[in-house]
Amino acid sequence: MERDHRVIFAVPALSLVEQTVSAFCGEGLGCIGVVQADHVLTDPSQPVQVCSVQSLARREKPEAALVIIDEAHRMFASVNEWMTDPEWANVPFIGLSATPWARGLGKYYDDLIIAARTAELIEAGYLSPFIVFAPSEPDLSDVATIAGEFHQGELSDACNKSTLVGDVVATWLARGEKRPTLCYGVDRAHAEHLQQRFLEAGVAAEFVDAYTPVEERERIFRRFRAGVTKIITNCATLTTGVDLDVRCIVDAKPTKSEMLFVQTIGRGLRTASGKDKLIVLDHAGNHLRLGLVTDIHHEHLDDGKPKKAGEDDRERKAPLPRICDGCSAVMPRKAAVCEACGAVREAKCEVDAVDGELVELGSGTRAEKWAPTASEKREFFGELRFIAAERGYSDGWASHKFREKFGHWPNDAWTRSAGPTAPSLKTRNWIRSRAIAFAKGRRANGET
Incomplete structure (x- = not known):
């Protein structure tokens, strides 16, 4: 603006036109024109043009030295075509978004600059x-x-x-x-x-x-x-x-x-x-x-290419x-105290235990069998997925181990939505015990 260069600020919703104008005026930038229907602030001579994406798609775009796209993750087809137009090849485009994770966004933007995270x-x-x-x-x-x-x-x-x-x-x-x-x-x-x-x-x-x-x-x-x-x-x-x-x-x-x-x-x-x-x-x-x-949060723009199993661009x-x-x-999973009610979370023992009572041998009475909850099954499946990714196994390995543990496949959507979670010592020990049992079985059958 100091060099008399025009800036286009494109927004995806009509409501954002007024919000953007108010925000600029609040910062002392009153030199604003608006490209949206017959808006009262229509003035193509102004150095800052706040434009609705819909209006830009139907009109000839004003010349500009810089284009800023608000809510860039929305990826309007007209904006994508604009960014790849050879006539605009020398004009820098800056996309703004709180969630710049849209599939294929990396085909139109070169770099992801994270100014600050939500926390x-x-x-x-x-x-x-x-x-x-x-x-x-x-x-x-x-x-x-x-x-x-x-x-x-x-x-x-x-x-x-x-x-x-x-x-x-x-x-x-x-x-x-x-x-x-x-x-x-x-x-x-x-x-x-x-x-x-x-x-x-x-x-x-x-x-x-x-x-x-x-x-x-x-x-x-x-x-x-x-x-x-x-x-x-x-x-x-x-x-x-x-x-x-x-x-x-x-x-x-x-x-x-x-x-x-x-x-x-x-x-x-x-x-x-x-x-x-x-x-x-x-x-x-x-x-x-x-x-x-x-x-x-993610560290890289998505280039639109299929991701490999277990691949994730989160830093951690x-x-x-x-x-x-x-x-x-x-x-948070590691939190010891609930911020809402102050309850202290008791650490869970890694050894399964069930309530029971002493009974006379031969009486035919047995302790009630431990029945895992849906949440425990989901957590276990997430741990299996972590181990599968860690070892380079397919997701099918996690499903087979889940079935081996619980006697049925993890077919319900809630269980299958579990993301990879760092496994507990108990889960790693169970996986190790299954491997040992498998090896012993092979030896017993004369296999090597």
């Missing part, structure tokens, strides 16, 4: 601290995975049940502290069901989706800011361009997408006057599936969190 921004006071409760989650064992994500129709059937929706409302009443809340549903039917149940409980709730007219959406937002509306339920809408003081997130949409998950929780991480923390109520199982948002994949037995808060 660092929270520690520095730029983002709000948060606490997560995971009181319930749907049974997703019959929900298929299509192209790396849950099948939306089957997911809706699994989540849009009266008992689950009722539990969402009951948990908010107990844990939500009547805070301004965004609630995320699977689809329109699910989100509207959630809204209806909140209304029946006497909570002022409204619904928004992609088809809500802009004027009506703004009226809903005004009522939310004024405290008249306490909860906004939505589906696939309020993940970007949300300029609201949100102090509670209800996540009722299961996902396998780290980007969608982090963007969802991120809607509540903005700081505000009087805001001590964000409360997250996870009814989707996303934290147990993907981890805490402060633990999710943190173990998935666990749930506090006392209050259902999500806590």
Whole structure:
């Protein structure tokens, strides 16, 4: 700008046009023109042009010495074509994103510069601290995975049940502290069901989706800011361009997408006057599936090429969190004390033990057999996957060992969603015992 060079700042949503203009003016940059419909600030002579991606796709683009793409992970086709246009080959493009992990993003950008991670921004006071409760989650064992994500129709059937929706409302009443809340549903039917149940409980709730007219959406937002509306339920809408003081997130949409998950929780991480923390109520199982948002980050852009089994570009994949037995808060796996209720987590013995009583020999009475929980099975499968990757084995090896341990295959979606987790000594000893038993069996059969 000091050299009279024009800068284009492209945003993917109409709501972000006004937010960006306000942010620039707040920093003393008033020399702004807007490229979006017949906006009142339309002025092609200004050195900074805030443009909607949609308008740029339909118009001749203004000349510029620098282009900044906001929410770069959205990867609009028109933006990709623009970046590869030979006429713009000498113009630098800078992409901004809190989740720059989109598949193929590395085909359009050369380098990933990580200015700060979520945990660092929270520690520095730029983002709000948060606490997560995971009181319930749907049974997703019959929900298929299509192209790396849950099948939306089957997911809706699994989540849009009266008992689950009722539990969402009951948990908010107990844990939500009547805070301004965004609630995320699977689809329109699910989100509207959630809204209806909140209304029946006497909570002022409204619904928004992609088809809500802009004027009506703004009226809903005004009522939310004024405290008249306490909860906004939505589906696939309020993940970007949300300029609201949100102090509670209800996540009722299961996902396998780290980007969608982090963007969802991120809607509540903005700081505000009087805001001590964000409360997250996870009814989707996303934290147990993907981890805490402060633990999710990648070191490289995705080049679009298929990944090898077990390959991960995270600097150090943190173990998935666990749930506090006392209050259902999500806590880091290695944490000794729950920050929510102060409960001290007792270290678990690596040796299996079952309660029983002494019985007379020959009486025919036996101690009750230990029955592993679904969470213990999932944790064990994650440990097997870690060992498989460590030894260069296929994922099938982990499945076979799981079957050897429990007598059935790990076919349910929740178990199979377990990521590689550093194994305990107990698990490593079990694997070693199976190898020894296998070797002894071969020797007994005269094999070498």
